[in-house]
Amino acid sequence: MYEIQERVRYSEVTEKGEMSLFSVVNLLQDCSTFHSHDVGMSIEVLQKKHRAWLLSAWNIELYALPKLYEKLSIGTSPHNFRGIFAYRNFWIQNEAREFYVKADSEWFSFDLEKGRPGKITEELIAPFKEREDVLHLPPLQRKIAFPESYQEGEPIPVVQDFLDTNHHMNNAKYIALAEEVIFQCTGKPAILFTEGEEKADSKREFYSIRAEYVKAYTLGDSIFPRVAIEEDRTVVAFYNQNKELCCHVEIRKNPDA
Structure with missing residues (x-):
């Protein structure tokens, strides 16, 4: 288990003074990046080993959006490794240790030399030591x-600002x-x-946000979105200029209601 302490910055909030969903998800990704660095498996170390971790799925439960100035604890815990896949819990809590976010994620090990997924070796995971399923969430559902x-939707160009280190x-x-x-x-x-009385954790409204990554966009690609609206969920499919599916994102409110 690994945690970092953060504070909600002005640059991370929307016009409502709440942290944007983009900033929330970036916090989770930053936490795992810091964890890997601090145990000696940083991006730079992995590159020397010709390896990278690529994300294939998010299952996020969002209970509230943190507000400007709030102090937060962001945590992560790898809880399973299987074949090429690794699974990580994530969470965001306020100072009272109330959950804003609970999440599970699926990653896969990628061999940069061979240009394809590579089996996870003991060398890659030994520094993380004990595996701990902190949140005990339901099994991660990948297919959307x-x-x-x-x-x-309107086409969107992939510009340099959209890119990560991969x-x-x-x-x-x-x-x-x-x-x-x-x-x-x-x-x-x-x-x-919705505004209203505070409820016990088991009764709080929340959003389920799922993402299934299929093919990565790179600089110069074009994004062609499709939006499907159903009674209990909204799904966005992202295609590239070659009509290849790149990602599904599903947003559903109170999925267990």
Whole structure:
């Protein structure tokens, strides 16, 4: 288990003074990056070993959006390694240790020399020591079904600012773009918490945000979004200029209600 302490910055909030979903997901990614660095498996070390960790799926439970100035604890814990895949819990809590976010994620080990996934070796995971399933979330659901009926969104160019150190579009950017495309198509925010009395954790409303990554965008690609709106969920599919599926993002409110 690993945690970092952060504070919500002005540069991370929306016009409502709440942390953007893009910033929330980036916090989770930053936490795992710091964890890997601090145990001696930084991006630079992995590159020397011709390896990288690539994200294939997010399952995020969002209970509230942190507000400007708030102090946060962001944590992560690898809890399973299997074949080429690794699984990590993530969480964000406030000073009272109330959860804003619980998440699970699936990653795969990529062999940079061979240009394909590579089996996880003991050398790659030994520095992380004990595996701990901190959150005991349901099994991660990777596949997201896309409805037959959908709307076309406006094409979006992949610019340099979208890229990460793997020269791929930042994984959090897909979720941020899904939010924007949903708003453009519906005129309503994809994430909107209602005001009211505080509820016990088991009764609190929350959003389930799932992402399934299929093919990475790179500089110069074009993003062609499709938005499908159903009674209990909204799904965005992202295609590239070659009509190849790159990602599905699903947003669902109170999925267990």
